[in-house]
Amino acid sequence: MSEVIAIEGGHKLNGTVRISGAKNATVALIPAAVLADGPVEIFGVPEISDVEALAILLRELKCEVKIDGEQIKIDPSHMEDIPLVSDAVNKLRASYYFMGALLGKYKRVKIKMPGGCYLGPRPIDLHLKGFEALGATITYHDDTYLLEAEELIGNQIYLDFASVGATINIMLAAVKAKGKTIIENAAKEPEIIDVANLLTKMGARIRGVGTDTITIEGVNELHGTFHEIIPDRIEAGTFLIIAAAAGEKIVVQNIIPQHLEALISKLKEMGVQMDVVGDSIVVYGKEDDLSAVDIKTQIYPGFATDLQQPLTALLTQSVGTSHVQETIYVERFKHCEQLNKMGANIEVKEASSVIHGETPLHGTRVQATDLRCGAALVVAGLLAEGITEITNVYHIDRGYDNIDHKLITLGAHISRYEIDDE
Ligand code: EPU
Numbered sequence: 001m002s003e004v005i006a007i008e009g010g011h012k013l014n015g016t017v018r019i020s021g022a023k024n025a026t027v028a029l030i031p032a033a034v035l036a037d038g039p040v041e042i043f044g045v046p047e048i049s050d051v052e053a054l055a056i057l058l059r060e061l062k063c064e065v066k067i068d069g070e071q072i073k074i075d076p077s078h079m080e081d082i083p084l085v086s087d088a089v090n091k092l093r094a095s096y097y098f099m100g101a102l103l104g105k106y107k108r109v110k111i112k113m114p115g116g117c118y119l120g121p122r123p124i125d126l127h128l129k130g131f132e133a134l135g136a137t138i139t140y141h142d143d144t145y146l147l148e149a150e151e152l153i154g155n156q157i158y159l160d161f162a163s164v165g166a167t168i169n170i171m172l173a174a175v176k177a178k179g180k181t182i183i184e185n186a187a188k189e190p191e192i193i194d195v196a197n198l199l200t201k202m203g204a205r206i207r208g209v210g211t212d213t214i215t216i217e218g219v220n221e222l223h224g225t226f227h228e229i230i231p232d233r234i235e236a237g238t239f240l241i242i243a244a245a246a247g248e249k250i251v252v253q254n255i256i257p258q259h260l261e262a263l264i265s266k267l268k269e270m271g272v273q274m275d276v277v278g279d280s281i282v283v284y285g286k287e288d289d290l291s292a293v294d295i296k297t298q299i300y301p302g303f304a305t306d307l308q309q310p311l312t313a314l315l316t317q318s319v320g321t322s323h324v325q326e327t328i329y330v331e332r333f334k335h336c337e338q339l340n341k342m343g344a345n346i347e348v349k350e351a352s353s354v355i356h357g358e359t360p361l362h363g364t365r366v367q368a369t370d371l372r373c374g375a376a377l378v379v380a381g382l383l384a385e386g387i388t389e390i391t392n393v394y395h396i397d398r399g400y401d402n403i404d405h406k407l408i409t410l411g412a413h414i415s416r417y418e419i420d421d422e
Contacts, residue, residue: 001418005390005404007381008413009363012285013243015410016251019236020046020401021070021229025191027094028168029198029229030054031101033074034063035175036202038224041073045229046401049394053091057084057098075224083110085144090115092398096124096165099147100172103136107149122329126163130170133157134177154179154218162187162212162299168195175204177218186214189300190259194230201225233259234306235400236281238375240264241310242407243283244272244290245317246382250410253280262303266311269293270318292320292357297328309335309372313379316344318357325352335373338366342380342388363388371399378403382412391419 021044031054033040045051045067055072058065061082064075081102089095089112102109114124128138128145133156136149154177159166167187172195174181186192188210196209202225205217236255243250244267257264257276264281267274270291273284292315297305305328315322316339326332330351340346341364345356363386368374374396381388390396393416396403404414 002391002421003393003416004419005378005393005396006415006417007363007378007388007390009361009382009384009386009388011246011411011413013247013382013407013410013412014249016253017239017406017410019231019239019252019254020044022191022194022232023048023050023234023399024164025194025229026051027054027092028097028191028195029227030058030072030074031094031097032172032195032198034058034061034076034079034098034101035105035172035199035222036076036224037221038077039073039075040198040202040224041071041226043071043226043228045070045072046232048399048401049397050092050094050399053088054094056086056088057095060084060086060088081106081108085110085112093122096127097169097172099127099131099145100169103131103147103149104152104173104176107152108147110144110146113143113145124165126159126161126166127169130157130166131173134170134173134181152177152218154181154216156182156184158184159186164189164192167192167214171196171199171206171214171216174216174218175199175206175222176220179218181216181218183214183216184212186212187299188212190230190233190256198225198227201227231255234304236260237263237304237307238310238400240267240274240281240283241307241314242379242382244270244286245314245379246412247283247410248285250283251280252283255279255281257281261301263307263311266293266295266303289358290314290318292318292322292355294323296325299328305329305332306372308332309376310379312336312346312353312355313339313376313383315355316346316357316359316361316380317383318355320357322355322357323352324355327351334369335376338369338373338377339380341366342384344380360385362386365389365391368392368395371395375400378407382407
């Protein structure tokens, strides 16, 4: 048996939705907390299954973990240097942040290969090169990495690609290295700044986050602290797209609008009416045809790869031909086949897709092949005539906090039930 989300499309949505804390910050902040010698309290934690998986890993390390609504308290005072080799490691990609954090703390870590969404090849060579530059030796055997260092010594590290994961992971190891580490061509995503903010509150010395050169002066000790997570710009973007697709008037609250500039300008180019009011964005339902637009995914502040999938669902409703070019994950197009099952007319080419609109969509059974494919199918389901059944819901639950409840509050007709596995 497995769960499906069923959406009856065609109902107009209205009201207010509040965005949760950022998943891609949370999944790094939680492993970062183990670097402290005392309790770290984090607020604004989204209710997603990735957090549950990380809590399992923390408990395996003998950290005390208390989750109370949107708050997590992590006390690493009595934690132990235990290999992370259970199945929980495979549940999410971000388990690899324990590599940097535990290497920083114990100068040694044994951890299984991380899991996560399949978006084409997702190597971690840049993370490993960074750890090696800090003095670690790395062996890989039986799907498990062993990283060890006599001591970690700061170094100058140039990233061949401005990788989010590599930037954070190297930062986690370098905060307790001896001397100065300089990360060049560092990634600039807001989630990286959030992680650096937590580390700084714990006593780390980090400069230049948000630029392409990050400088870290190693310290001997990091202490407990409090931290509030930034809002999830990808969840926010998904709801802006949902509002443009199926809304009459929707207020999306708890947004940092600067984090969404690329999406907002594309939506405006399509003809979506919206107003930015403080930390909210009001989106008005479409009165005229939407225009086709071209998208090229890029590192921040360019158009986020995580939003090209949900936006593609909306582009099926634009009049004309839209092009999506992927420069981050060249194989991130599995959603297109699912959208085509619903009546879309999308051609997938090398690292790109061509969306011919406007096409009416109809409900059918489709598969969330990865997290943001799931978000695209939710957008499509809200637009479609009839009932859309989305399978592999666990992908959606990994990254969206109560998406069905939030949509029901806006007036969507959604249910969840179990079906026999095919
Ligand atoms: N890359 C390498 N070598 C590396 C690391 C990355 O070649 O060592 C390549 C990747 O294969 C990819 C590109 O660099 O082609 C970008 O990867 P990056 O490391 O920046 O991404 P990530 O850290 O694996 C995070 C988010 C993704 C998001 C990307 C891009 C987390 C847990 N994941 O992944 O989020 O798409 O940054 O912004 O933070 C999602 O939320 O659905 C998701 C997949």
